[in-house]
Amino acid sequence: MQLLEERILRDGKVYPGQVLKVSGFLNHLIDENLLDEVGKEISARFSEDGVTKILTVEASGIAIACAAAHYLHAPVLFAKKSKTSNVSDNCYKAEVKSYTHGNVNTVLVDKEFLSSSDRVLIVDDFLAHGAAVHGLISLIEQAGACLVGCAIAIEKGFQGGGDALRKSGVRVESLAIVDSMSDDSLTFRK
Amino acid sequence: MQLLEERILRDGKVYPGQVLKVSGFLNHLIDENLLDEVGKEISARFSEDGVTKILTVEASGIAIACAAAHYLHAPVLFAKKSKTSNVSDNCYKAEVKSYTHGNVNTVLVDKEFLSSSDRVLIVDDFLAHGAAVHGLISLIEQAGACLVGCAIAIEKGFQGGGDALRKSGVRVESLAIVDSMSDDSLTFRK
Numbered sequence: 001m002q003l004l005e006e007r008i009l010r011d012g013k014v015y016p017g018q019v020l021k022v023s024g025f026l027n028h029l030i031d032e033n034l035l036d037e038v039g040k041e042i043s044a045r046f047s048e049d050g051v052t053k054i055l056t057v058e059a060s061g062i063a064i065a066c067a068a069a070h071y072l073h074a075p076v077l078f079a080k081k082s083k084t085s086n087v088s089d090n091c092y093k094a095e096v097k098s099y100t101h102g103n104v105n106t107v108l109v110d111k112e113f114l115s116s117s118d119r120v121l122i123v124d125d126f127l128a129h130g131a132a133v134h135g136l137i138s139l140i141e142q143a144g145a146c147l148v149g150c151a152i153a154i155e156k157g158f159q160g161g162g163d164a165l166r167k168s169g170v171r172v173e174s175l176a177i178v179d180s181m182s183d184d185s186l187t188f189r190k
Numbered sequence: 191m192q193l194l195e196e197r198i199l200r201d202g203k204v205y206p207g208q209v210l211k212v213s214g215f216l217n218h219l220i221d222e223n224l225l226d227e228v229g230k231e232i233s234a235r236f237s238e239d240g241v242t243k244i245l246t247v248e249a250s251g252i253a254i255a256c257a258a259a260h261y262l263h264a265p266v267l268f269a270k271k272s273k274t275s276n277v278s279d280n281c282y283k284a285e286v287k288s289y290t291h292g293n294v295n296t297v298l299v300d301k302e303f304l305s306s307s308d309r310v311l312i313v314d315d316f317l318a319h320g321a322a323v324h325g326l327i328s329l330i331e332q333a334g335a336c337l338v339g340c341a342i343a344i345e346k347g348f349q350g351g352g353d354a355l356r357k358s359g360v361r362v363e364s365l366a367i368v369d370s371m372s373d374d375s376l377t378f379r380k
Contacts, residue, residue: 023300023303024302024303028267028268028270028299028300028303029265029266029267029300029303030256030259030265030266030267030268031265032256032259032260032263032264032265032266033263035256035259036260058248058249059248059249059252059268059270062249062252062253062256063252063253063256063266063268066220066222066225066252066253066256066257067256069220069222069225070222070226070260073222073223074222075219075220075221075222076219076220076222076225076253077218077219077220078218078220078249078253080218080249109218110213110218110219112214113213113214113218113219
């Protein structure tokens with residue numbers, strides 16, 4: 001998606017440890033025009049797939065999921081993060097390791113809101129090693145729901161999570177795939 | 191807002207400790223049609239106020255803030271929550287006590303994204319004692335920005351936070367104000 005790639009080049013910042021900071025337009029301050037276009041683009045890619053629920057994880061996935069929901073006409077379910085794995089029996093839960101923060105969170109959704117009749121689209125702002133997506137897929141599997149695919153704003157292609165998912169048969173649509181980055185250059189996958 | 195009040199009556203659940211659970215349509219599973227109408231209504235109430243930034247706090251305020259941003263054509267800034275007060279000097283920060291969880295969080299925004307030229311609308315899903323709103327107002331004051339007002343989906347009127355803010359001169363627009371609730375009845379302010 002050209003608009004997003006241009007914005008990353010203009011306003012994204014690369015930090016040590018392969019961190020790409022997009023907090024000026026995507027996940028702290030959110031440009032409402034860009035967000036709307038991202039939602040439209042996700043909708044265009046999955047409009048024929050009968051999505052009944054859009055699943056994301058708090059906090060920074062919520063905005064993008066809602067923008068996609070606006071055009072896909074499907075509700076958003078956002079998984080909550082918990083520091084403990086000691087949660088209610090009424091929840092599906094999965095452990096997610098954060099490579100950035102070096103800790104493990106439990107992500108959970110109320111069983112009431114995800115069922116075997118759902119066709120679920122996963123939406124998130126970033127895909128790197130794929131830990132969050134794998135956690136969300138686990139929630140979908142526990143509910144016996146159908147995974148339609150994943151819509152990601154920015155995939156860090158060089159960290160391999162997206163390609164591993166594709167290899168395992170999951171449809172992953174990333175609006176921008178960064179294949180390499182350094183202080184002074186950033187390359188997108190064609 | 192009639193649509194929201196009707197939905198609270200139909201799908202909201204009252205739990206011990208004056209808890210009103212709306213996780214089936216507003217802050218876990220999010221009904222995208224209701225969300226859109228909430229965004230439209232907030233926009234209608236503040237469209238003449240020159241809002242340059244919509245400020246909320248993660249996680250459940252983000253969806254509503256983005257829905258309002260879509261119609262108000264202003265970017266969303268969401269404050270992040272941190273368990274520690276030991277955060278970067280580049281952030282405005284404020285402490286927020288949670289009555290529900292009995293703990294204290296630090297909320298913070300990057301100084302880069304809030305300035306004295308901003309006219310800020312605070313948006314959140316709930317207003318009860320007002321602790322979160324007071325934290326967000328503190329961030330706005332630290333930046334020297336102008337507080338336009340607060341747009342809240344559901345105000346728990348009987349907990350007093352909204353009226354205390356109004357008394358102090360803050361414009362608070364709540365789309366539904368619950369003045370009393372019990373297991374079998376729920377009364378909205380006219």
